[in-house]
Amino acid sequence: MPDSLKLNRRAVLKGIAGATLALPILEAMGSEVSQKNPRRFCAIYTANGMALPKEEHEIDEWHWFPQEVGQEFKFNKSTEPLSPFRNQLSFLGGMHHPNGTKADPHTCSDMWLTGAPLHNPKPGTYNSVALDQLIALHTKQHCRQPSLVLSIDAGTGFLSRTGTISYSVDGKPVPAENSPRRIFDRLFRGDTSSLEHEREKLNKRIKLVDAVLDTARSLNKQLGQSDREKMDQYLTSLNEVESRLIASEKWIDIPLKNQDYSHLNLDASPEGEPADYYQTMFDLIALAFDADITRSVTFMLNREDGMGISDTFPIKLGLASTHHQLSHAADKEGQLNFAKYDLFLSEQISHFLSQLQEYKDADGTVLDNSLVLFGSGASTTHNPRNLPTLLAGGANMGVKHGSHWRKEDTRLSNLYLSILHSMGIEKDSFGDSTGTFDQSVFTGV
Numbered sequence: 001m002p003d004s005l006k007l008n009r010r011a012v013l014k015g016i017a018g019a020t021l022a023l024p025i026l027e028a029m030g031s032e033v034s035q036k037n038p039r040r041f042c043a044i045y046t047a048n049g050m051a052l053p054k055e056e057h058e059i060d061e062w063h064w065f066p067q068e069v070g071q072e073f074k075f076n077k078s079t080e081p082l083s084p085f086r087n088q089l090s091f092l093g094g095m096h097h098p099n100g101t102k103a104d105p106h107t108c109s110d111m112w113l114t115g116a117p118l119h120n121p122k123p124g125t126y127n128s129v130a131l132d133q134l135i136a137l138h139t140k141q142h143c144r145q146p147s148l149v150l151s152i153d154a155g156t157g158f159l160s161r162t163g164t165i166s167y168s169v170d171g172k173p174v175p176a177e178n179s180p181r182r183i184f185d186r187l188f189r190g191d192t193s194s195l196e197h198e199r200e201k202l203n204k205r206i207k208l209v210d211a212v213l214d215t216a217r218s219l220n221k222q223l224g225q226s227d228r229e230k231m232d233q234y235l236t237s238l239n240e241v242e243s244r245l246i247a248s249e250k251w252i253d254i255p256l257k258n259q260d261y262s263h264l265n266l267d268a269s270p271e272g273e274p275a276d277y278y279q280t281m282f283d284l285i286a287l288a289f290d291a292d293i294t295r296s297v298t299f300m301l302n303r304e305d306g307m308g309i310s311d312t313f314p315i316k317l318g319l320a321s322t323h324h325q326l327s328h329a330a331d332k333e334g335q336l337n338f339a340k341y342d343l344f345l346s347e348q349i350s351h352f353l354s355q356l357q358e359y360k361d362a363d364g365t366v367l368d369n370s371l372v373l374f375g376s377g378a379s380t381t382h383n384p385r386n387l388p389t390l391l392a393g394g395a396n397m398g399v400k401h402g403s404h405w406r407k408e409d410t411r412l413s414n415l416y417l418s419i420l421h422s423m424g425i426e427k428d429s430f431g432d433s434t435g436t437f438d439q440s441v442f443t444g445v
Contacts, residue, residue, distance in 0.1 A: 037361045038142065039397055039423045040295045040370040041135050042285060044349065045112055045165045047302035048327035049378040050388040051078060051339035057332045062339035064388050065093055066404045073404035078342035081350040082390075086402060088353070088367060089392035090441055093406030095415065098432060100377070100384035106160040108377025108384060109304050113165050115413045115431035126159065127171035128431065131416045132298045137169070138425045139295040145187065148288060150281060151176035151300035152270050153308040161307045166298045176300060180280045181266040187284065187293050188256060257291040274313045278348040286355035289366050301345065304377075314341045328381055349374055353392055368395040371419055387412065391441070397422040398444045405441055418442040 050064035066073035073091065075083045082089060097111055103119040111118050113130035121127070132147055140146035149166040156173040157163030166174040177183055264287075268280040278301070285297050302310045306324030314323050319337040321329070326338035349372075356367035363369075375389040389412070391399070399422060417430040418437035436442065 037363055037369045037396065038292050038295055039139075040289050040297075040366070041132060041419065041423060042289075042297040042299070042370065042372045043113060043132055043165065044352075044372065044374045045109060045298070045300045045302075046345055046374075046376050047109060047300075047304040047378075048324055049376050049380040049383065050342050051326075051335055052380045052386075052388075053332075053335040053339065057335050059332060059336055059339070062336060062342075064339070064342055066091055069093070069404050069406045071403045078339045079346050081343070081346045082353075084350070085353050085357075085392060088357075088395065088401050089390060090399075090401045091404040091406075092389040092391060092410075092415065092441075093386060093404065094408040094410050095375075095387045095389045095412050096385045096409060097377075097387075097412050103384075104160055105378065105382035105384060106305050108382070109165055109300070110160065110162050110167075112375070112377040112412075113298070113416075114167055114171075115411070115416075116171065125171050127167045127173075129169045129171065130165065130167040130174075130298075131419065131430070132166050132296045133168055133174065134427075134430070135420070135423055135425065136294075136296040138423070143292050143294050145288075145294040147174075147296040147298075148183075148187075148285065148294045149174045149176045149298050150183070150285075151178055151298075151303075152310045153300075153303060154178035157303065157307070161303065161305060163300070163303060163308070164298070165300050176298075178270055180264070180268050180277075180284060183281075183284050184261075184264065184266055187288050188261070188291075256293075259287055259291060261287070270309045274310070274316055274344070275348070279351050282348065282352035283355060286352065286359060286366070289356065289370060290359040301348075313344075317341070317344055349390075349392075356393065364396050367393045369397065370394065371397060371399065371422060373419070385409070389415070391415075394422055398442060400441055400443045403440075405438065407438070410437075 052063055052065065053059045060067060061077050063076050064078055066076060068074060097115045099115060099117045099119065100108060100111060102117070103111065107118045110127060113132060114128045116128040118127065136147035147166070149164060151163050153163045154176050155163045156175050162173060164173050164176040166176070168174055264283055265276055265280045268277045270277050281299065285299065288294050288297070302308070302323060306322060311322045311324055314321060314326055314337065319326065319340055321334070321337065323341060326334055326341060329335050329338055353367060353372065356370055356372070357365050359366040361369050371394040372392040373389070374392070375387055377387065378384060379386045379388060392401070393399070411433060413431035413433035414435055415437045417427060417433045417435070420427050420430060421436065422442060
């Protein structure tokens with residue numbers, strides 16, 4: 001068994017023994033700090049790109065990007081549900097990851113929040129830290145959960161067909177959750193008995209890891225590369241669970257904010273009606289932000305290359321073909337159906353923004369104090385340039401909206417660096433960034 005796995009195992013044990021953790025903000029800091037509005041981040045990913053019909057299709061009004069650049073842009077049909085938030089969002093055109101043009105196009109979800117050189121990774125690594133997990137490192141001491149990682153299929157998937165867009169500081173995939181009921185229990189039912197039950201389950205899993213490690217050593221490290229990768233992912237999962245439990249236990253005596261959960265459909269399932277499921281998941285994120293349970297969230301709406309549950313969502317909506325098939329459509333009808341699915345996703349994003357707008361902070365709305373990033377790792381048909389990108393919220397975080405901003409070959413990592421700064425995280429760089437994003441959007445705080 002590689003030493004790196006043993007070190008990861010020790011990291012888990014260190015957590016059980018009592019890892020050092022900053023005290024909750026309500027206990028550790030004065031009122032001047034504790035009364036500041038939290039700054040939050042949510043990244044929402046859809047696979048396979050967006051519908052960008054060609055001129056010969058004669059359906060320009062269904063193009064995901066607005067035709068006009070600047071503040072005079074008009075919403076097209078596939079994004080019209082977002083129009084109530086015109087002054088609280090920006091379309092960002094021309095975005096790309098330089099490493100995306102060199103890699104297998106199916107790794108676009110793997111690198112969306114990292115920008116890592118997946119075509120030529122460093123020895124012994126695959127990915128690098130994702131934006132959400134870097135944010136979580138700086139915000140976790142202020143909230144009950146370090147981060148919330150969600151996806152349509154749960155788990156991690158596998159390389160180039162990932163089931164998560166979140167990667168740890170070691171570049172390992174962070175497992176995602178997809179069950180509304182389990183998410184609700186984790187976020188809002190952190191009583192002593194449930195935490196003890198989770199701790200018991202974790203200890204049993206760790207004993208299993210001990211046995212596997214001992215067996216691996218006795219077999220003279222005969223695990224193959226695939227098995228080592230699976231073990232690595234399992235250890236990452238254990239570490240994630242342990243991290244959540246430690247955070248929850250620190251907050252056990254601090255009551256949750258009083259909220260209304262009556263609108264939640266915890267029986268919603270990705271196997272059921274797409275709108276019911278997505279809206280329930282977004283409602284859970286909004287409630288978690290409102291109660292300041294976490295400040296870092298990712299939600300993967302679809303998986304790449306026809307993988308997973310959501311590929312059939314367009315068929316459930318009466319659009320004839322699967323999502324992946326629609327993304328490759330070269331004819332007018334196919335592109336129109338692809339755009340109609342974009343319309344459906346815009347409706348879900350609009351619902352989410354409405355929820356964030358409804359909840360109030362001490363100064364403004366939760367949306368004013370949250371940055372919501374929505375996009376894809378391909379423009380259309382696996383094209384790694386001009387990635388569809390939308391940024392919403394953050395009015396109290398130094399962000400100016402209400403335009404279709406566009407500049408060709410702009411690095412997504414530059415955008416991510418400015419997002420970090422808006423979160424109050426002063427970093428000199430992120431990934432392959434060459435500087436911060438345009439100051440006409442990020443005006444400073």
